[in-house]
Amino acid sequence: MSESTSSKPMYEKIFDDVKRQILDHSYKPGDRIPSEKELAEEYQVSRITSKRALEMLAAEHIIVRKPGRGSFVADPEADGVGAAEHGRLDGTYGGNRADGEAAGKLIGVVLTDFAGSYGTRLIYGMEDAAREQDCYLVLKRTFGIQENEEATIRKLLQLGVDGLIVFPAQGEYFNAEILKMVIERFPLVLIDRELKGVAAASISTDNVKAAQEAAEYLFDLGHARISLLSPPPVDTSAVEERIEGFVQAHAGRGIAAERELWISDLTSTLPNSFNDENIERDIDKIMRHLQAHPSITAFFAIEYNIALLAKAAVTRLGLRIPEDVSIICFDSPQFRIGEGYAFTHMRQSEEDMGKLAVENVLALLENRPSANKIKLPAALVPGESTGPARERRK
Template identity: 45%
Template sequence: MEPLYKQVYQSIKRNIMNGKYAAGERVPSEKELSNSFQVSRITSKKAIELLVTEGLVFRQRGKGTFVSDMKDSQESSETLEKSKNNFLVGLVITDFDDSYVSKVISSIEEAAGERCFVIFKRTLGSVEKEAEAIRQLIGYGVDGLILYPAQAEHYGTEILKMIIAEYPLVLIDRTFKGVGAAFVSTDNIKAAKKGMKHLFNLGHEHIGVLAPSIIETTTIVDRFSGILQAYEEQNKIVNRQLWCTDLKKSLPIAFSQNITPEHDIDIIKNHLKKHPEMTALFAIEHNIAVLAKRAADQLGLRVPEDLSILCFDAHDNNLSGWEFTHLRQNEREMGRLAMNRLVEMMNGNLEIKKEFLDAQLVEGNSTCSMNRIPVKQTSKSF
């Protein structure tokens, strides 16, 4: 049995060929086709796109889709050529505040160039807002989507609909288990392993790990996998009692539940008090490292003399000159690859490609060798 979008496409094509839809006449809209054939907007959109690709119809933004006049094709060809070469792309992100996300957005815009127009939708990390943003963009008529998924354990139905309909979609930063979608991401396993080995090389043995309470996203899972692999490769024993995974400030629920930075700072302080043997912390996210530094300051612990902190990412607008030792992701390459891959998909190459990028270890001011720390400073009491 043919896919639904091909059934819709064949029906419209027959009506064009038998003269039901004459040259210059408007064909049913994506919404009308969706209602008529009882299919999703994604399916009807894909059917229209196939007709456009064959030159049977052309689009006029804001007016609709019309049957091409093959005998008098100059205007139709120009419109068709424009529809092929100038795509409208939807970009769904969590927020602009994150330096990492801002760099990804900037590189996507640069890669779009004159090939694409980009529409931004912000979800603030909400799965519900993400689903609504996807529906709005598809309803508006975007040719493809780049999605920075909200931090959740499972993908939503809107994402599943796009995948089933073979809609041009590229995920960035994180993906979902069992989902056959194109994505571009940092190799988080390799990166986390690199971070842990750096702490081991500095002589740290008792290393705490700080992470958000939702740890089932592929990004977080892969970072934990990298940490565990580093222990295994160094023949070291993992002490999970030093792991703190109760942090909530970086999660979507933080805003709706009025979770303040102080909430997580107190959790980190209690964790440090409970395990005074820790000499280093690996923060899974940069914002968590910031809270860890504040917690250490409030306890009178000096970073890095009393406590080393390593994390993913760092802010570029740091005017103090002090920065965390961190794993720098290649955001610009990530955005460029995502846009280029989406253009390929919008041009008909729907191959599912999964691309991983290396992260670079940047030594900052937040870590130091255990050999540099006087013995009296490693003995903490609160």
């Protein structure tokens, strides 16, 4: 089966297939499931794709990944995990239940997707706050497709949720359902993005300051010719702010921000474009760019998956990280297994963001004072991917 034969991303199909086999007891608690390599061969995809599917299963506590042993169907009792922490295979998470009914308020959570690099700890924060506040969460993923997002929001409103937390799909415009909720003053909190010109509550990282800090870290290592790698900004506030912080850092140090060194049209990491063909295209684009600009000594990647593309491009050219090229990015898996790589990165305050999102939705519901826009700091985490700048190549 080829990734190009279906509109659904292959990592999502693998996730759904394995989850269904667990639900129908083809795999029982404690059973080993196929490895990244075995799934990649079965579905004729790359290990990047099969790995992402397994990461999603682990993030939902459906499986447990054990270093050196493989992946196993989660067994809450054997693994010592409580029901609330184990999660639910039907996609719901959160607070206490009594006699099968949700206790307290019901909050819908709409995310593009989540993984170990970003999103999983965000959900943990929401779950913690839901338990503390005696409310219940319903989690749905849209895979970055705006049509899915609109339909999901409508279904959650029909279900009767009291409030919504939305991580919007990347795109030039917010969907009509979000705009309608803002106009009608429905309790809504946006994650990671702001709605410009509209008073919608939002919680995000201070992306400008975080990008400044990341760029300055490279400057302090002697890097001056830095290539910024990003998806198309298309009015996505988080991407725009990181680019702004990158430019401001250059201005503050009196270093020219050479836009001819940038690549700002990488699309393979977008949720609805994640497949082997697009990944290979973007890696090749970065390779050719580095060959055309050999004086580049560092890459500033807007996100973790783009850093992976840069790493692949650098190593395929026979160059070393960080001796020849350094890489810095936003986010990285907290726990690395097998082929995991420790990038120097800016770690966002995901759990705090999740907790604040729940607390602010409840504050809006109860007409209590709450901050309209919250910006949280990110922390620089040094890793293996950065080092002193080498002498420029001509």
